[in-house]
Amino acid sequence: MAKIRNIIIVGAGGFGREVASWIEHLGADAGVTIAGFLDDTKEPCAALSADYPYPVLGSIGSYEPQPGEGVVVAIGDPRAKLRIAYSLAEKGARFYNVIHPTAVVARTAMLGQGVILCPFSLVSASATVANYVTVNAYGGVGHDVVIGEGSTICAHVDLTGGVQLDEGVFVGSNASILPGVDVGAFAVIGAGTVVLRRVEAGTTMYAPLSRKL
Numbered sequence: 253m254a255k256i257r258n259i260i261i262v263g264a265g266g267f268g269r270e271v272a273s274w275i276e277h278l279g280a281d282a283g284v285t286i287a288g289f290l291d292d293t294k295e296p297c298a299a300l301s302a303d304y305p306y307p308v309l310g311s312i313g314s315y316e317p318q319p320g321e322g323v324v325v326a327i328g329d330p331r332a333k334l335r336i337a338y339s340l341a342e343k344g345a346r347f348y349n350v351i352h353p354t355a356v357v358a359r360t361a362m363l364g365q366g367v368i369l370c371p372f373s374l375v376s377a378s379a380t381v382a383n384y385v386t387v388n389a390y391g392g393v394g395h396d397v398v399i400g401e402g403s404t405i406c407a408h409v410d411l412t413g414g415v416q417l418d419e420g421v422f423v424g425s426n427a428s429i430l431p432g433v434d435v436g437a438f439a440v441i442g443a444g445t446v447v448l449r450r451v452e453a454g455t456t457m458y459a460p461l462s463r464k465l
């Protein structure tokens with residue numbers, strides 16, 4: 253199979269531009285270039301902007317995978333991210349892992365495909381990061397943590413040792429989850445929340461009292 257050389261970023265919003273920035277930091281050794289963005293809300297054009305001179309290639313649905321291409325889904329909302337990732341996977345797309353040069357990944361950690369590790373993130377010993385997970389800047393993934401498919405870990409989050417997130421969990425900026433706590437599928441943890449005990453699937457919890465909305 254051809255080595256991935258051309259990266260397609262799915263989503264040309266703020267996070268898409270961040271992901272483009274982090275790919276630029278990979279340097280020549282990575283052997284990849286940004287081929288462009290896919291975005292359903294933008295017209296195809298030769299360059300997204302003066303600062304991001306990569307084309308908007310078309311809608312997500314119009315994408316047909318080509319040899320040597322890898323996609324990365326730069327979308328924060330886990331449900332939207334998973335829906336898009338699964339539709340692209342069904343078409344035979346290959347997924348690229350964007351791992352910023354400042355990210356630290358333990359030798360014993362396991363990473364799926366389409367993973368984004370932003371600047372200064374940490375994935376510690378024996379942690380598992382499933383497909384299509386984002387760990388944003390300064391996010392900490394402690395030892396033995398399991399992060400389920402499509403989850404989004406925002407900036408400065410602390411997932412302490414042994415935390416288990418089911419698929420599609422959204423953890424807002426600066427939240428902390430205490431050791432060994434489980435979070436059910438598609439739960440949302442509000443910014444700044446300290447999570448002390450299990451969060452049921454599909455619920456939203458937020459600080460200061462971790463009340464259910």
Ligand SMILES: CC(C)(COP(=O)(O)OP(=O)(O)OC[C@H]1O[C@@H](n2cnc3c(N)ncnc32)[C@H](O)[C@@H]1OP(=O)(O)O)[C@@H](O)C(=O)NCCC(=O)NCCS
Pocket residue numbers: 406407423424425440441442443444445456457458459460465
């Ligand atoms: C928890 C969250 C998902 C709730 O969103 P929402 O359903 O739209 O809720 P609202 O904004 O309508 O707020 C509802 C109430 O919760 C409070 N609230 C919301 N988020 C809160 C938080 N993180 N901490 C404390 N209180 C919060 C609001 O003040 C409001 O209180 P009120 O009813 O007394 O006025 C959202 O506020 C949040 O924290 N998202 C994470 C955002 C983030 O980290 N983004 C990073 C992107 S890179």
